[in-house]
Amino acid sequence: xxxxxxxxxxxxxxxxxxxxxxxxxxxxxxxxxxxxxxxxxxxxxxxxxxxxxxxxxxxxxxxxxxxxxxxxxxxxxxxxxxxxxxxxxxxxxxxxxxxxxxxxxxxxxxxxxxxxxxxxxxxxxxxxxxxxxxxxxxxxxxxxxxxxxxxxxxxxxxxxxxxxxxxxxxxxxxxxxxxxxxxxxxxxxxxxxxxxxxxxxxxxxxxxxxxxxxxxxxxxxxxxxxxxxxxxxxxxxxxxxxxxxxxxxxxx
Numbered sequence: 001x002x003x004x005x006x007x008x009x010x011x012x013x014x015x016x017x018x019x020x021x022x023x024x025x026x027x028x029x030x031x032x033x034x035x036x037x038x039x040x041x042x043x044x045x046x047x048x049x050x051x052x053x054x055x056x057x058x059x060x061x062x063x064x065x066x067x068x069x070x071x072x073x074x075x076x077x078x079x080x081x082x083x084x085x086x087x088x089x090x091x092x093x094x095x096x097x098x099x100x101x102x103x104x105x106x107x108x109x110x111x112x113x114x115x116x117x118x119x120x121x122x123x124x125x126x127x128x129x130x131x132x133x134x135x136x137x138x139x140x141x142x143x144x145x146x147x148x149x150x151x152x153x154x155x156x157x158x159x160x161x162x163x164x165x166x167x168x169x170x171x172x173x174x175x176x177x178x179x180x181x182x183x184x185x186x187x188x189x190x191x192x193x194x195x196x197x198x199x200x201x202x203x204x205x206x207x208x209x210x211x212x213x214x215x216x217x218x219x220x221x222x223x224x225x226x227x228x229x230x231x232x233x234x235x236x237x238x239x240x241x242x243x244x245x246x247x248x249x250x251x252x
Contacts, residue, residue, distance in 0.1 A: 001115045006032045006047055008040035008066065009055040009079065014100065018053060018079065021107045028111070037061025038154055041069045048072035051095070051114045056080040061154065065147050069154060075114045142195040146174065148181045155181060159198070163212045164234055165190055167205040175232075200247060202226055202240035216244065 005028050009015050015033055022028045032043035036059040044052055044066070052073040056063040063078060076093075081100040095117045096110040146157045163175040167187035174181040191199065191207050202208050212228045216236060219225045224236035226244075236244065 001027065001118065003028045003051055003111070003114065004031050004047065004049045005029065006034065006040065006043050006049040006052045006073070008034040008037070008043075008052065008058065008063070010035050010058045011055075014055070014079070017101075018107075021104050022053075024104065025108070025111055035059075037063070037066045040066045041149070041154055044070035044073050049074070050118060051075045051077060053077050053079050053098075056082065061147060061156075069147055069149050075117050077110055077114065143193045146183070146190075148174065148183045150181070157181065159194060160209075160211075162199075162209055163228060163230070163232070164206060164208040166207075166234075172207075197247070200240065200243055202244065203235040203237045206234045206240075208234055210247065213244075216241070 005022060007015055007018055007022075007030060009018070012035070015035075019030060019033070022030060031047045031049055032039075034040040034043050038060045040052070040054065040058070041061065043049075049072070052070075052075070054063045054066060054076055056078055057080065058066075061069070063080075067073075067076060075095045077096045077098060078094050079098045079100065079102075083099055086097045086099075096113050098106065098110055143159055145159060146162065148155045148157065157174060157176045161176050165175070165187060166173045168182070170184060170186060172183050172185050172187055172190055174183055187201075187205065187207055191201055194207070198210055199207055200210055208226060208228075212230075213226050214229045215227050217225045217227060219235070222238050224241050225233045226236050227233050
């Protein structure tokens with residue numbers, strides 16, 4: 001089986017070694033080489049390769065963030081010098097995990113796994129990107145930044161700068177520093193990815209950064225309004241009000 005491959009690694013020497021091994025296979029075409037996560041997302045989107053050889057620790061975006069943002073890769077092989085990410089990689093449906101330095105024999109075995117995956121099983125690309133990202137985190141580990149794809153551009157939002165998120169069907173509108181970003185993700189999966197001590201579901205459609213809430217005001221008999229530090233108001237349901245009191249106490 002002829003394979004079209006994208007390589008993503010910030011170390012030039014590592015790319016050279018991997019390139020030499022892949023070309024010896026005789027049935028691998030390297031369609032793109034990338035030195036950071038942004039380049040990898042762009043290359044995967046444009047080239048739609050059969051397999052991506054992806055480093056974990058890279059500038060701008062790490063390997064797991066690339067996997068979340070990129071569409072078009074049928075199989076992913078993580079290549080890294082750190083064995084601590086192995087379980088996360090397999091939880092994220094990677095075909096294989098190559099630990100540097102690896103031998104040509106080990107890469108040959110990895111390519112056999114890739115060909116077997118492509119020939120017989122659903123690929124990681126067919127799974128939800130956010131489910132992959134969530135599976136790749138350890139229990140108790142939460143997002144510290146949110147990556148949003150806007151056409152060919154990628155924006156990175158530190159979660160500390162996220163004011164709130166609003167559900168819009170299968171999307172969420174993310175409000176940060178006076179701008180709104182639309183991301184294809186459910187409000188429920190975003191809530192599960194964020195630290196519940198820092199973000200609260202005030203309403204079925206609203207997820208709010210606790211540090212952005214200035215006060216809670218009564219609205220109707222069973223609803224309230226959260227007034228944020230910039231004056232924006234978001235709805236608070238009875239359940240949301242209860243959660244707020246559990247986290248910060250009675251607002252009075």
